[in-house]
Amino acid sequence: MALGFDISLAFLVVVLAAWTIQVHDTYSAVLAFVVFGLLVALIWVRLASVDVALTEAAIGSGVTGALLLSAAALLRPTESTVAPPGAAWCTAAGVVCAIITAGLGAIALLLPDPAPTLAPLAAANLPQSGLGNPVTGVLFVYRALDTLLEKVVLVLALVGVWSLAVDRLWGGIPALWPATCPDSTLTFLAQLLPSVGLMLGIYLCWTGADHPGGAFQGGALLTAMWLLVMLAGVRAAPATGLLSLRLLLVAGPTLFLVIGLSGFAIAGAFLAYPPGYGKPLIVVAEGALTLSIGVTLGLLAAGPAERAREP
Amino acid sequence: MTSTDIFALCATTLVGLGLFGIITNPQPLRKIVAFNVIGNGVFLLFGVVAHRGAAAGLGADPVPQALVITGIVVAFSATALAVALLLRLAKQTHLLTLEADDGSDGDLS
Numbered sequence: 001m002a003l004g005f006d007i008s009l010a011f012l013v014v015v016l017a018a019w020t021i022q023v024h025d026t027y028s029a030v031l032a033f034v035v036f037g038l039l040v041a042l043i044w045v046r047l048a049s050v051d052v053a054l055t056e057a058a059i060g061s062g063v064t065g066a067l068l069l070s071a072a073a074l075l076r077p078t079e080s081t082v083a084p085p086g087a088a089w090c091t092a093a094g095v096v097c098a099i100i101t102a103g104l105g106a107i108a109l110l111l112p113d114p115a116p117t118l119a120p121l122a123a124a125n126l127p128q129s130g131l132g133n134p135v136t137g138v139l140f141v142y143r144a145l146d147t148l149l150e151k152v153v154l155v156l157a158l159v160g161v162w163s164l165a166v167d168r169l170w171g172g173i174p175a176l177w178p179a180t181c182p183d184s185t186l187t188f189l190a191q192l193l194p195s196v197g198l199m200l201g202i203y204l205c206w207t208g209a210d211h212p213g214g215a216f217q218g219g220a221l222l223t224a225m226w227l228l229v230m231l232a233g234v235r236a237a238p239a240t241g242l243l244s245l246r247l248l249l250v251a252g253p254t255l256f257l258v259i260g261l262s263g264f265a266i267a268g269a270f271l272a273y274p275p276g277y278g279k280p281l282i283v284v285a286e287g288a289l290t291l292s293i294g295v296t297l298g299l300l301a302a303g304p305a306e307r308a309r310e311p
Numbered sequence: 312m313t314s315t316d317i318f319a320l321c322a323t324t325l326v327g328l329g330l331f332g333i334i335t336n337p338q339p340l341r342k343i344v345a346f347n348v349i350g351n352g353v354f355l356l357f358g359v360v361a362h363r364g365a366a367a368g369l370g371a372d373p374v375p376q377a378l379v380i381t382g383i384v385v386a387f388s389a390t391a392l393a394v395a396l397l398l399r400l401a402k403q404t405h406l407l408t409l410e411a412d413d414g415s416d417g418d419l420s
Binding site (some may be wrong): 002003006007010013014017018020021026029030033036037040043044046047048049051052055056059060063064067068071072074075078079083084085089090093094096097098100101104105108109111113115116117118119120122123124134135137138139142143146147150153154157158160161164214216293297300301303304 | 313314315316317318319320321322323324325326327328329330331332334335336337338340341343344345347348351354355356358359360361362363364365366367368369370371372373374376377378379380381383384385386387388389390391392394395396397398399401
């Protein structure tokens, strides 16, 4: 029964991926990609990785989908200007990709048994940190440096996106095209949903210490609510030059870095937590990171400044 | 054949399909989407490895899971940067190819 479900799920995901690659219209391809991402999230649940499933559904499918959909809509007029490659080229590419797939598949099926695992080590040392969710444990205790650097990557990517603005518009307002009809269902939803979404985002961040959830998943929910509000035209997109906005962007990584540096003084190592204070420090860092991640993801999706800032 | 094996084959097929899309589809936005399909395949392979490493009462090894969460976020920021570059290119040249530029148009104001 479960095997039948898994086979159908895997089959559907492969069909959707093939559709995403092969369909002529880019907009349809992106729509298929969003559905594909949601089904991949289901596979993650079947692989007992609920934290990853939440992240995939929220960021891999949701926020990426919003970004790609708006790009597909903007690029639609340019689509017909590109010539497709010839049949011989496609056949050659197909053969190469089939060989790579077969090779990878063979490797994946012949992985060593029993599989190497760090799960016992991760589980054995988890009680010292006060956390209950081993994935949060890896993200914020064992491999906290990776998580810190990843926040820096997010901010750097945003700097990259912003610097694509025309010089005179630096610090201006991103071009999110808000819906033009006021009092529509979208406006109503944009006023109703954020209260629920914000609560859920905060809950996901809070519960991440002990259950599936955490700063990424909570932050992505905040992003979704913010994008909804901006796209419905209830609130305008902020000017990228606002000092308060920039402080919000770096608040999470900075606080995490400060906690990490203070580890030298109070626990003897970078990103170490003093005994008994691990969980409170992690929850504080996660709270600030959730906010920063939410704002960063939203601004990444909104793109570079395209309008001058009102004086 | 177990569920984990099925998902392993699914993941490798995604890598192959995505690679095919990157090579054969001439539109840059479609290449970005294909890049994300490859990414999903690679992440799922991590998931398969994590699930095979289930031990100590955990359903899956948490270390690959944490790596994938980080990976998904980084893949999104790379996608956002690529899309922004693409939109700027389209705005500058009014057409969208990755062919060599003949240097005739483009207004870099």
